[in-house]
Amino acid sequence: MAVRVLVLFLCKVSLFLQLGVIVVAEGRFYGFRKFHVDSSQRAGSEEQWFTQKLDHFNGADSRVWKQRYFINESFYKSGGPVFLMIGGEGPANPGWMQNGTWLTYAEKLGALCLMLEHRFYGKSHPTGDLSTDSLRFLSSRQALADLAHFRTVMGESLGLTHSRWVAFGGSYPGSLAAWFRLKYPHLVHASVATSAPVYATVNFPEYLEVVWRSLASENVECPMLVKKASDTIAEHLKDPETFDNVTKDFKYSTFTLFYCVV
Template sequence: MTVQKYNIWYTFGFLTMSILVFQESSAWRMFHLGRARGGNLGVPRSDDGGPLPNALWFDQTLDHFDHLDVRTWSQRYFVNDTFWERGGPVFLMIGGEGPANAMWMKTGSWIDYARSHKALCFLLEHRYYGKSHPTPDLKVKNLRWLSSEQALADLASFITAMNEVYSVPAGTRWVAFGGSYPGSLAAWLRAKYPHLVHASVSTSGPLLAKADFKEYYDVVWDSLASQSPECVSTLVAATSQIEALTRTKKGLSELQTLFKLCEPLNTTSNNKIDELDLAAFFETLAGNLAGIVQYSGDNREFEGAKGVNITIPVACSVLQNSSLGAPVRRVATLNSLLLTAYNTSCLDYTYKSTIQQLRDYSWSAAVAEGGRQWMWQTCTEFGFYQTSSGKPDLLGNYFPLEYFVRQCADVFGPRYNGTLLQHAIDQTNIEYGGLAVDTSRVVFVHGSVDPWHALGITHTLLPKCPAIYIKGTAHCANMYPAAPSDLPQLKAARKMIDSLLTQWLS
């Protein structure tokens, strides 16, 4: 079996994609469907200026469930064997809905655990993300092999091969790590392949597939309100003011200036705003606000143009600042701060532009960094749609479930409707068990600030699967390197995870 392979086609494809993503950064959304641009797991901070490990390539099976299909493709992975002593465990970091980053091979809490437990470390990039391209493009007919089930089989195949390539002694224990969607995969991998994976650390993983994820904005509301009730009341007041401005031409012009819209909110022939554009505008504002909450103070490396890490306290300080003017102007100021931080010139929000971008099936498209692929997985497996149904007062009830279902149909075709979505969600929960997943030696870790915890296990349900619920922390916060400013409960959570690993590996 070939495990190290380099393909010029992949190199050219990724180079082209990188250039176009840079050129189009002002057009593509910063936060869409609960996913940040580049993936939900960011880049960990590192004070080490040393070289990163080189990418390696693994010949992976295209379709693990059709044994007559023998096609393969090149899947990217990274390895760190500097800590490994034979007899020590093997740690596997699971790649997710974005490019795998080699920085995770030298820093992060899992590397601290690997150092103390003398572990061999692998990071496997998820199929269809980053440089791991199973097909020539992202046409609908070629997305049929993008699923969590195929990804889990990839991991099983990889583990089996690496045991042979690295002459891993028989009986060596593998531990899977993952954050966000890969946190779900880590739990499911242990449940489905217990003979290959001895234990898993599942961080911020949503386990229950659900179409209308209205609880998401419940947590956003609570997280902002815990900082300051005025923070939330400003948003509620701003919503009413925005709605009032949409009713006049002068108001529409003011909104374009205030929020630096790439395109104006135009009215139709009967003097009404296009309902889809209005929904897209509010959903974009809400999504960017939710992104602040989801990643608030998670210790990732922030690479914005101004190096400004916009946390909940920063956002609320803007929203509470009456010197900035009316609530709508404070929300607009926060929007401008986000645009500047992410080196984005204007707010791209229109429904038409969103659909046009998501329809682009080329690997060189801006959305090929993961936007189109993640949307496919939400439309065909998970749902996870952060609708306005739960907290309509926050930023208006303009994007209910039907809004997202329409996106599925408009991007992938009319057959991807609500009926197919619900069937897919039912099958996902049957396949994995939802919140009733039956397994052992899995620790479920969530932060109270992270909206995704609403679809995860936050309290211990099984004796051999403890849950760690960290008050005041965000999405995947425990995975990042420790910082002096870390809350005591975050420090304690990392120690508890290490203690569990010691117990399970002894």
Template sequence: MAVHRLAVLIFLTFFVGLAWSLPRFLHGRPRGGMLGAPRRRSGGSLPPDQWLEQKLDHFNDADLRTWQQRYFVNDTFFKPGGPVFLMIGGEGTANPIWMVEGTWVVMAERLGALCLMLEHRFYGKSHPTPDISVESLSFLNSEQALADLAYFRQYMGMKMNVTYSKWISFGGSYPGSLSAWFRLKYPHLVDGAVATSGPLLAQLDFTGYVSVVRDSLATSPQGDMCNTNIMQATTQVEQLLQHRVGWADLTKMFQVCKPLNGSNPNDVSNFYEAIAGNFFGVVQYNKDNRAFEGAVGTDITIDTLCGIMGNTSIGVPLARYAAVNTLLLQTYGEKCLDVSYDDMITEMRQTSWESSASEGGRQWVYQTCTEFGFFQTSDGKDQPFGNGFPVSFSLQQCSDIYGKQFNKTTLTQGIARTNTNYGAKGIRATKVIFPNGSIDPWHYLGITKDVSETETAVYINGTAHCANMYPALPSDPPQLVQARDTIFKAVEAWIQ
């Protein structure tokens, strides 16, 4: 029988004007998901929502419950005998704009491909359960998502008479990993995989993220001085946190919503992570691909932030650090910086599909707390953001949001299972290509060197997260142009 699904139109309109306690950038995920939507460049209607009946638990034949999963179809370019391109949805709402824009659509037109996209369970409109309680979220993991893809592939193969066509999977960020893993686990169902910006290695303490942020900031015209100024600002923050007058100064300078309590270690860690996160988000989506998204903040780059940090007319490094925060607040229309840990946890505990947490934050953090880790912490050495948000802070969030059973021991076991199941950076599949950008912090967990003759890396110097997936622009650097051509030639060879 079908699991009850709440009215999705209410869900779609719920977030307009909503006040958020969740960070803008949480565990590497911006609101809306890690893959942005490309700017719509032409008119016309988008493909409508379509639905298929999907099993709730693919690994328990005694569980007969089903639910409705959303997908999209674009057959505009399809020629009889042509390939099938499958875009894998991820940790956010599947956006039908991807059905008419992006590099894969250009490839589909050139190769006469049918384009399909499947939304990931528990994200967007694809609601397998009546709520997102911990009990319900037990059905949210990468293995169930891959099984969804396998069933969808067989279902669409029969429905559209493309069972024996060549199938190529595409994905960016977490779906980039899913794309590679789909080829690994179901090689009889997919003939090749493009795994863009996919973190293949699950890791508890992802200190490499901040290291890449540091190195990427140093590529600005200010060079290493950008990091030096951030480090000096961080030292000044640490000094002000030592006394109540300093708490008030920081509250005013950084426009904190509630008076900052320097004696509350959780609020302090949230504060450190939030002001560092201003830089994390910009680095992750720097320049070439952010310019395609059509989203707020696309004109803010590494050069923008480092330019502020190097502007002595603003004042001491701390004042510049605060100016960066002000710019991001204004850009995203936020009245103040909410660093209340209790407010964040209260919001993340909400289990209704109509809650703000159901936008994807609660679901993604659950996945990080059970199978991936990916905690971007301050535990690494030689980085400018201090040590205010250690891995213990992320682990505490797991326990405080989902229950005490979600702790370091259980997550360590989950991470080991993930890496054993898929092979991490030692993945052994064939016909998989791994594009990654040097600016993107996620490349640290991805594959940047060829694994074998049929598992190849495309390491794109100077580009950020999923840059190769977005529509081309005349201003694209030559290495990005070359990367797209390399990917196209690989796909073209796979479908022969």
């Protein structure tokens, strides 16, 4: 019983701290300059759909699907560059079409702004299911080819083939932005890769070291409490006798618990 109480206490502390980090992160996002939203900018929040190839590396596969994107033309001036915000492992947020430092650059440079959602995320579904056979089409290699095809077709349809295209992204999309410039230099003039881990690695402890330092900046004991809570949950999930208690106490599904702990 005492162990169970300890687990609950530490888990709640851990969840509270994690929620605090999320709130801080959201505060940073909304701290960006927000532009006046006139009728032309509202169009940037409207979903657009691009006909994308399913497999860019199999000429015999002609299957296509609809990929979601957004466009903001309110700052564009003839001869200006094209800014392409790359979507990542989550739904594309149309808020980026009205918020963010990249729009400050767009306003100064007269850029057209586009944002492309990553395949298999948000409303961009290349296949009808998430089976193993379908998920073979989920890769950074295919995602980069999506960007190249999108840039080529949109450049032609908008008359912007010879404009200077600049890719933007942060974290994983930042990596894609850097790789996009490296792999398709004839299509991308420059890339802004923010917090981009460009070297693939199996063991990446630096990712959580940033979280550790953030927690420690508030209270030096916080990181160890969070680690102890996570370790305790992991141990209880490994034991069939205590697994059900954890799922019941937190009202979590098996998948949710696996995702949180891993």
